[in-house]
Amino acid sequence: MSGGGEFDFIRERLRPLTRGDVAALDLSDDAAILPPRPGHSLVLASDMLIENVHFLSTDTPEVMASRAFGANLSDLAAMGAEPTGYLLSVSWPQSWSSAQRDAFIAGLSAAAGEIPLIGGDTTSADMPLSLSITMLGFVPVGSALTRAGARPGDDVWVSGTIGDAGLGLDIARGKLDPQTHLLSRYQSPQARIGLGLALRGVASACIDVSDGLVADAGHIAQAGGIAIELEAAMMPLSTPALHWLENEGDAGLKHLMTCGDDYELLFTAPHDRARDVLALSGQHGCEISWIGRVGEGEGVSVIAAEGDAMSFQSGGFTHF
Amino acid sequence: MSGGGEFDFIRERLRPLTRGDVAALDLSDDAAILPPRPGHSLVLASDMLIENVHFLSTDTPEVMASRAFGANLSDLAAMGAEPTGYLLSVSWPQSWSSAQRDAFIAGLSAAAGEIPLIGGDTTSADMPLSLSITMLGFVPVGSALTRAGARPGDDVWVSGTIGDAGLGLDIARGKLDPQTHLLSRYQSPQARIGLGLALRGVASACIDVSDGLVADAGHIAQAGGIAIELEAAMMPLSTPALHWLENEGDAGLKHLMTCGDDYELLFTAPHDRARDVLALSGQHGCEISWIGRVGEGEGVSVIAAEGDAMSFQSGGFTHF
Numbered sequence: 354m355s356g357g358g359e360f361d362f363i364r365e366r367l368r369p370l371t372r373g374d375v376a377a378l379d380l381s382d383d384a385a386i387l388p389p390r391p392g393h394s395l396v397l398a399s400d401m402l403i404e405n406v407h408f409l410s411t412d413t414p415e416v417m418a419s420r421a422f423g424a425n426l427s428d429l430a431a432m433g434a435e436p437t438g439y440l441l442s443v444s445w446p447q448s449w450s451s452a453q454r455d456a457f458i459a460g461l462s463a464a465a466g467e468i469p470l471i472g473g474d475t476t477s478a479d480m481p482l483s484l485s486i487t488m489l490g491f492v493p494v495g496s497a498l499t500r501a502g503a504r505p506g507d508d509v510w511v512s513g514t515i516g517d518a519g520l521g522l523d524i525a526r527g528k529l530d531p532q533t534h535l536l537s538r539y540q541s542p543q544a545r546i547g548l549g550l551a552l553r554g555v556a557s558a559c560i561d562v563s564d565g566l567v568a569d570a571g572h573i574a575q576a577g578g579i580a581i582e583l584e585a586a587m588m589p590l591s592t593p594a595l596h597w598l599e600n601e602g603d604a605g606l607k608h609l610m611t612c613g614d615d616y617e618l619l620f621t622a623p624h625d626r627a628r629d630v631l632a633l634s635g636q637h638g639c640e641i642s643w644i645g646r647v648g649e650g651e652g653v654s655v656i657a658a659e660g661d662a663m664s665f666q667s668g669g670f671t672h673f
Numbered sequence: 674m675s676g677g678g679e680f681d682f683i684r685e686r687l688r689p690l691t692r693g694d695v696a697a698l699d700l701s702d703d704a705a706i707l708p709p710r711p712g713h714s715l716v717l718a719s720d721m722l723i724e725n726v727h728f729l730s731t732d733t734p735e736v737m738a739s740r741a742f743g744a745n746l747s748d749l750a751a752m753g754a755e756p757t758g759y760l761l762s763v764s765w766p767q768s769w770s771s772a773q774r775d776a777f778i779a780g781l782s783a784a785a786g787e788i789p790l791i792g793g794d795t796t797s798a799d800m801p802l803s804l805s806i807t808m809l810g811f812v813p814v815g816s817a818l819t820r821a822g823a824r825p826g827d828d829v830w831v832s833g834t835i836g837d838a839g840l841g842l843d844i845a846r847g848k849l850d851p852q853t854h855l856l857s858r859y860q861s862p863q864a865r866i867g868l869g870l871a872l873r874g875v876a877s878a879c880i881d882v883s884d885g886l887v888a889d890a891g892h893i894a895q896a897g898g899i900a901i902e903l904e905a906a907m908m909p910l911s912t913p914a915l916h917w918l919e920n921e922g923d924a925g926l927k928h929l930m931t932c933g934d935d936y937e938l939l940f941t942a943p944h945d946r947a948r949d950v951l952a953l954s955g956q957h958g959c960e961i962s963w964i965g966r967v968g969e970g971e972g973v974s975v976i977a978a979e980g981d982a983m984s985f986q987s988g989g990f991t992h993f
Contacts (some may be wrong), residue, residue, distance in 0.1 A: 381896055382819050383748040383880065384718035389709055389814065398704035399807070428703040442721035442762075442805040474721040483804035485721070485794070494709065499702050518944035559750040560703065560923040576701055656753070 356514070357474065360513035362635050365471060367441075374469035376438055385472035393491040395437075398428035404446070404481035409525055415460030416540045417482060422464035424563060427488040427616040430549035431561040433498040434490030441466070441482040444551050466656050497550060498559035500576035503621035507557050509581055509645035510630055512545050512589040512637075514616045518666055519612020526528030544618040545613050547594070550622060550635040556631050559620040565613035570645075570653045573621065579620075580650030585610070586658040590643040603657065607665060621647055642646065675728060676745040677794065687761075687790060694757055694789035705760070705792035713811040715757075724766070724801035729845055732775050733948050735780030737802060738858045742784035743862030745806040747936040750869035751881040753818040754810030759785070761793040763804040777941030784861070793955030793992035818872060820896035825939035827877050829901055829965035832865050832937045832952055832957075834911040835886050837860035839932020852913050861935040868957040872940060875949050879940040887985055889974045890965075895940065899939075905930070909962040923977065927985060930975065941967055 363380050371377035387395070400421065404410055407424075408417045429436055441461070445454055453554040461470075466551075471489070514661045521539025523529040544559075552559060556576055560569045567583070574581045585606055590598065598605045617639070622630050627643075634641040683700050691697035696707045707715070720741065724730055728737045742759075749756055766772055776792075781790075791809070841859025843849040872879060878897055880889045894901045899934040905926055910918065918925045925929070927967070937959070942950050947963075954961040 355889045370721065374865075378819065381821070383751050384716045384754075384808075386752070386812070386817050386819075387715040387717060389711070391709070391711065394709060394713060395707040395761060395935060397707060397807075398807075399760045399762045399793045399794055401764055401796050401803075401805070403764050403796060403798040403800070403803070403965075406798045408763075424991070429792045432705050432706070434704075440717060440719050440807060442719045442807075443723055444723050444726075444803060472717055473719045476721050476723060476726060478723040478726045478801075478803075480803075481722070481798075483723070483798075483803040485719075487717075487760060487762075487807050488704075496851060497706050499706075501701070553870075566734060583901070625768070661676075 361665045362594060363475065366455065370462055370470035372466065372467060372469040373627065374471055375440060377427055377469060377471040378521055379470065382662070387471065387489070390491045392494055394494050394497065395486055396429055396432045396434035396490045396492055396497060399424055399487045400425045403483050405462065411525065414457035418457045418460030419464045419482060421486055422461060423544055425488045426544035426546065427561040427563065429488050429490040430546045431498060431542045431559050431618060432492060433496065433549045433559070434492040434555040435550060436468045436488060436490045436546065438469045438471040438489050439468055440487040441484065443475050444476040445478050446482050447479045469649025474527055496553045496558055498549065498571050500558055500560050503558040503577035503647045505579055505580050505647055506624055506648050507621040507647040507648060508624055508627055508643055509583065509621050510641050511589065511619045511644050512548055512641050513639040514594065515562065515615055515617065516594050516612055517591050517661050518542065518614035519609060520594060520597055522614065534591060539614065542614065545618045545637060545639065548618055548633065551633050551637065555626050556620040556622050559618055561617050562615040562617045562662065565611040565651055566615070566619065567610050569619050573619070574651060575651055580648045581653045582646060582648060583645035583653065583655045585655050585663060587642060587644045589640065594596045603663065607663065611665065622623055663666045683795065684849035686775065690782055690785065690790035691791040692787060694758060694791055697789060697791040700792065707758070707791065707809065710811045710890055711841065712814055714817065715748055716752045716754035716810045716812055716815050716817060717807055718745060719803045719805055719807045720745045723803050727824070731845065735776035738780030738786045739861045741806055742781055743864055746864035746866065747862065747881040749808050749810040750864045750866045750940060751818065751879050752812060753869045753873040754812040754818065755870060756788045756808060756810045756866065758789045758791040758809045760807040762806065763788055763795050765797040766802050767797050767799045816873045818869065818876055820878055820880050820893050822901050822969045823878040825899055825967055825969050827941040827943055827967040828947055828963055829903065829941050829967060830941045830961050831882070831886070831909065831964050832868055832961050833959040834909045834914065835882065835912050835935055835937065836914050836929025836932055838862065838931060838934035840914060840917055840933065853913060855913050859934065861886045862934065864936055865938045865957060865959065868938055868953065868959065868976060871953050871957065872938070875946050876940040876942050877878060879938055882935040882937045882939050883933055885931035886939065887930050887973055887975065889939050890916045891940070894973055900968045901965060901973045902968060903965035903973065903975045905936065905975050905983060907962060907964045909960065927983065929940060931985065934959070
């Protein structure tokens with residue numbers, strides 16, 4: 354008796370994303386029911402993503418889905434949690450064709466892999482795409498990584514390379530010549546789930562680099578009540594980013610350290626765990642680089658190669 | 674170093690909504706960490722709500738918050754779950770003043786009572802209000818109510834009165850003269866949490882009336898692979914709704930049975946539990962009324978007072 358496109362869409366397009374997971378109840382009920390995992394807490398990370406704010410309107414639906422999922426999954430990586438499912442709440446633009454919706458679903462399916470969709474909500478409105486993904490993961494009670502916990506004397510580390518996604522965004526905006534690696538870092542962020550799991554019991558604090566390296570270091574500093582000193586010369590940069598930087602000088606380096614969307618893990622660890630951290634380098638699809646140290650005080654300072662402090666107007670992206 | 678209005682807003686306006694709950698981590702991290710409750714599954718219900726679609730643009734921010742929260746909490750009631758917290762992901766219209774945002778927060782705080790905000794995300798965009806609430810609740814493993822489970826011979830019951838919120842919406846749209854009770858049913862839905870808990874082990878299937886009574890009965894019929902026959906004469910109506918109905922006839926009754934937003938519990942129970950159901954009537958702030966029966970077959974039929982089948986073009990609200 355009831356019916357219409359909404360229910361058909363859920364059954365035909367969204368239900369396959371559940372991968373048959375029992376928590377989803379086939380998406381046929383008002384809610385998901387997640388069975389307990391004894392001895393584990395549930396980590397819940399939500400991102401709200403809006404076309405023209407977090408996506409370019411020129412991004413394809415696949416890219417929007419891939420970026421939304423990767424950004425959200427990265428929050429779980431930063432907590433050292435093992436993904437168990439996600440909720441998708443989405444308001445489709447009424448201007449989107451069913452082919453565009455299908456392309457979004459295809460991008461989501463590819464980004465999610467075996468992680469099941471277990472619930473959410475879907476509607477449509479005469480406005481840009483608006484969506485919220487809530488990523489769910491389990492972590493043994495008491496062993497989640499958080500932003501708080503860095504102590505003076507700790508080292509500061511970061512995975513992978515910094516600034517690629519920001520340059521990829523510049524490419525997507527038509528401000529830079531196309532370059533495959535950089536564009537892919539913007540379009541298809543790869544959350545460091547494996548590394549996050551390996552950092553349990555090793556890292557003293559952890560965050561994913563989304564707002565920008567300097568801003569995110571600031572979050573760790575604030576949460577821990579400590580100061581962070583970063584060495585600009587130690588920033589890990591990809592070959593295409595180094596190539597771009599040749600003509601840019603200090604302003605370019607600042608751009609790479611603040612542009613965000615890297616979805617690398619920025620973490621601190623006691624100095625006597627440095628060997629353990631280095632042992633992880635190269636093991637999870639990325640190198641791990643020492644980039645600074647934790648001290649007494651507050652805030653983030655960045656030391657240039659010549660030894661002077663670099664000044665930053667803003668550490669990165671904020672939403673207001 | 675980082676900063677700006679977003680972080681201030683989270684600290685000053687959103688953090689009080691956590692009620693100090695440990696899962697929220699003071700909203701200072703990338704995610705919430707919900708400790709396990711042994712022997713309990715977690716129920717997760719998400720609603721995506723958009724200004725001009727789910728809210729009138731003339732609704733006050735308090736009303737939007739109250740409606741969003743009540744609708745979402747009602748999904749938990751329908752599963753028989755005990756609320757433990759919620760996530761709020763919101764995109765504020767850039768046209769909103771900080772007073773409007775504060776009014777929304779005040780409405781949310783009033784609607785939530787002691788239920789803590791434990792996470793989410795906040796951003797702003799040049800478009801209407803868009804928000805997703807994910808309500809979280811615990812239920813003993815295996816005892817959640819779902820839409821599936823109704824069996825031929827079961828009775829069909831509904832809590833409270835039907836159609837008030839739909840008339841309240843007509844009032845809010847200026848199509849009907851103001852009437853306090855009806856308007857309040859639209860503006861401040863009250864989820865039947867206590868009743869939902871009491872229905873564990875009693876109801877065979879349960880749903881909250883959001884799309885419309887007939888459509889939601891259709892969801893139970895479809896999920897259970899059974900037919901539902903409703904008796905129009907047995908519909909519980911409030912005094913103001915009865916008064917309105919006097920001049921409306923069958924079309925008016927159909928309106929009340931399809932307009933939705935009631936957030937009452939519609940459920941089935943074996944006939945030999947009828948006495949248990951009736952014992953709950955009046956105990957949770959509402960009466961419980963017998964309105965029909967479950968049979969073999971499929972779909973929903975509605976029998977008019979004269980004994981004829983009433984026909985419905987559509988059972989209620991869909992989003993496409």
